Amino acid sequence: MSNKVFKPVDWANVGLVLVMVIALTVLGCSTLMNHVTPAAIDKSVTDYVGQEVPSKFGFTSLYFAKQLEMRANIKHRTDQLKLLRLAQDDDLYYADAIQYIQGSIAESQAIQDMVVGSEGNPFSLMGLLAGMAPGLMVGRAMKRKGDLSPEEAKTFANDVERRTIAKTKPEESA
Numbered sequence: 001m002s003n004k005v006f007k008p009v010d011w012a013n014v015g016l017v018l019v020m021v022i023a024l025t026v027l028g029c030s031t032l033m034n035h036v037t038p039a040a041i042d043k044s045v046t047d048y049v050g051q052e053v054p055s056k057f058g059f060t061s062l063y064f065a066k067q068l069e070m071r072a073n074i075k076h077r078t079d080q081l082k083l084l085r086l087a088q089d090d091d092l093y094y095a096d097a098i099q100y101i102q103g104s105i106a107e108s109q110a111i112q113d114m115v116v117g118s119e120g121n122p123f124s125l126m127g128l129l130a131g132m133a134p135g136l137m138v139g140r141a142m143k144r145k146g147d148l149s150p151e152e153a154k155t156f157a158n159d160v161e162r163r164t165i166a167k168t169k170p171e172e173s174a
Contacts, residue, residue, distance in 0.1 A: 031063070039065035049075060 038059040046052055049071045053064045117124030148156065 034063040034066065035061050037062040041065055041068060045072065048072060 039062045041053055041060050041064070045068055049068055051068070051071065053060050053068060112118075113121055113124075115125045117127060
């Protein structure tokens with residue numbers, strides 16, 4: 001007789017192993033079924049996702065349809081976040097632009113009010129200078145002694161230019 005000791009069977013472990021084998025079989029079967037179940041996928045979906053779907057067995061499967069759905073969701077969320085960031089950036093740029101232009105308008109309006117006058121400012125530069133206008137026009141119309149006419153000024157400038165060129169030519173040849 002041999003000295004073999006038989007251990008009693010632990011039915012809890014056997015049951016656990018059996019449940020695991022069945023679960024793996026079911027999961028494997030589900031994945032296999034997804035790969036062999038045909039699915040119709042429109043070209044607009046592949047264009048949106050940016051990925052061509054490989055077709056196994058001459059058709060596109062349910063597995064790849066689910067993959068495309070997941071990729072479409074990811075792309076949509078990513079695009080929406082990009083658009084949200086662009087909108088936030090645009091709001092900031094718009095606020096800055098409006099602030100700068102309103103400051104520029106206020107400064108220009110203040111200058112205009114000073115030159116032309118305004119409701120709250122009775123004095124203006126144009127009002128102060130208006131009395132001097134007749135005297136300025138008379139002075140402008142009169143020619144002072146020694147003033148050159150435009151033709152005389154042009155003749156004088158040409159003469160100076162000719163003399164300058166004549167002085168520099170002998171130096172260049174030496």
